[in-house]
Amino acid sequence: MNAMSMMRRALAFSSMLAAACGGGDPASPSAATKDSVTDTRPLRMLADARHVSIGGVTGSVLFLQSGAGGDTLRATLKREFNMVWSGNFLKFATIRPTRATFDYRLADSMVTFATTNGMKVRGHTLVWHNQNPAWLTQGTWTRDQTIAALYEHVDAVVGHYRGKLAAWDVVNEVLNDDGTMRSTLWRDRIGDDYIELAFRRAAAADPSVPLYYNDYNIEGPGAKADSAYALVKRLKNAGVPIDGVGFQGHFVVGKLPTRAQLAANIARFVALGVKVEFTEVDVRVALPSNASALAQQAQDYATIVQACLDVPGCDAVEMASVFDGESWVPGTFPGWGDASLLDMTFARKPAYFAVRGALGG
Numbered sequence: 110m111n112a113m114s115m116m117r118r119a120l121a122f123s124s125m126l127a128a129a130c131g132g133g134d135p136a137s138p139s140a141a142t143k144d145s146v147t148d149t150r151p152l153r154m155l156a157d158a159r160h161v162s163i164g165g166v167t168g169s170v171l172f173l174q175s176g177a178g179g180d181t182l183r184a185t186l187k188r189e190f191n192m193v194w195s196g197n198f199l200k201f202a203t204i205r206p207t208r209a210t211f212d213y214r215l216a217d218s219m220v221t222f223a224t225t226n227g228m229k230v231r232g233h234t235l236v237w238h239n240q241n242p243a244w245l246t247q248g249t250w251t252r253d254q255t256i257a258a259l260y261e262h263v264d265a266v267v268g269h270y271r272g273k274l275a276a277w278d279v280v281n282e283v284l285n286d287d288g289t290m291r292s293t294l295w296r297d298r299i300g301d302d303y304i305e306l307a308f309r310r311a312a313a314a315d316p317s318v319p320l321y322y323n324d325y326n327i328e329g330p331g332a333k334a335d336s337a338y339a340l341v342k343r344l345k346n347a348g349v350p351i352d353g354v355g356f357q358g359h360f361v362v363g364k365l366p367t368r369a370q371l372a373a374n375i376a377r378f379v380a381l382g383v384k385v386e387f388t389e390v391d392v393r394v395a396l397p398s399n400a401s402a403l404a405q406q407a408q409d410y411a412t413i414v415q416a417c418l419d420v421p422g423c424d425a426v427e428m429a430s431v432f433d434g435e436s437w438v439p440g441t442f443p444g445w446g447d448a449s450l451l452d453m454t455f456a457r458k459p460a461y462f463a464v465r466g467a468l469g470g
């Protein structure tokens with residue numbers, strides 16, 4: 110890229126940030142009129158009354174853009190949700206393009222947005238095997254060098270947001286589907302204790318932020334959930350500062366565990382002394398979807414919210430995407446989609462009303 114195009118790109122980025130943080134601020138009166146939905150019972154109001162968080166994610170540049178899509182996304186987020194999670198904004202590759210560079214601009218804009226609109230923020234994620242920069246994934250690393258890189262990252266990033274976040278996903282997706290430990294750059298170079306080292310370091314960097322282990326396919330009964338349970342128990346017994354477990358909640362329509370199974374699994378983790386949150390919920394449907402699939406999806410979303418509300422200690426349900434236009438599903442699972450509460454045009458699906466009903470609205 111030449112100097113001129115780099116400058117153009119930087120200018121475009123700055124104006125996007127300005128739009129997200131203030132310029133096209135959805136809090137301004139003119140922006141309110143752009144949002145056609147006038148609703149006296151947004152999800153967050155109902156969630157507040159139940160003392161739970163209802164979360165939405167953003168993680169795409171749409172959040173930063175002025176104009177119809179970005180305005181509607183931000184207006185929807187702040188109207189419906191009392192929590193946001195950071196999507197791609199805090200992933201290693203996003204904030205550490207080089208070892209010496211810490212680029213917090215995207216994540217900072219989201220934290221500012223959340224603070225302005227009275228929303229909590231989940232930080233995602235410190236230690237993961239995906240979306241890492243080449244300087245970290247490549248080369249030969251000793252255990253000590255990798256621990257040094259881990260500590261450097263945790264100290265800087267957790268330190269940067271000290272006192273500002275409601276949760277940190279310290280480690281993400283540490284298990285294989287059969288329940289064995291996943292081979293990752295962290296585990297392969299450091300050993301199984303990378304998990305406990307990360308938690309202890311994060312607690313030192315921000316003693317007040319709740320620290321989570323986050324994973325998928327651990328929501329209902331099964332070998333992976335049993336291993337996750339055993340892991341959390343081991344960490345707790347060793348005095349590791351873990352405060353919660355995130356159930357990602359990426360489901361296939363009609364293929365969920367039952368409400369009772371979900372609640373029983375949540376309850377056994379809570380009995381270990383941790384919170385449980387659903388952190389990345391979506392319910393994907395084979396495309397093209399139809400009315401009966403969307404009706405089943407609505408029931409599935411209600412099941413998730415009900416199971417969480419069934420167990421004190423489950424205190425948040427966060428959606429993987431606010432609307433289908435930001436969903437990762439079609440790109441990752443070809444032939445599947447329609448997974449969010451709101452469709453491509455932000456119109457509410459039966460699932461939206463089912464979540465509202467489950468929250469008591």
Ligand code: XIL
Nearest residue numbers: 168196197233281282357389436437
């Ligand atoms: C996904 C994002 O939504 C996509 O935009 C990105 O291309 C890939 O990652 N588990 C996680 C999330 O913890 O961070 C992933 O998010 C989805 C699976």
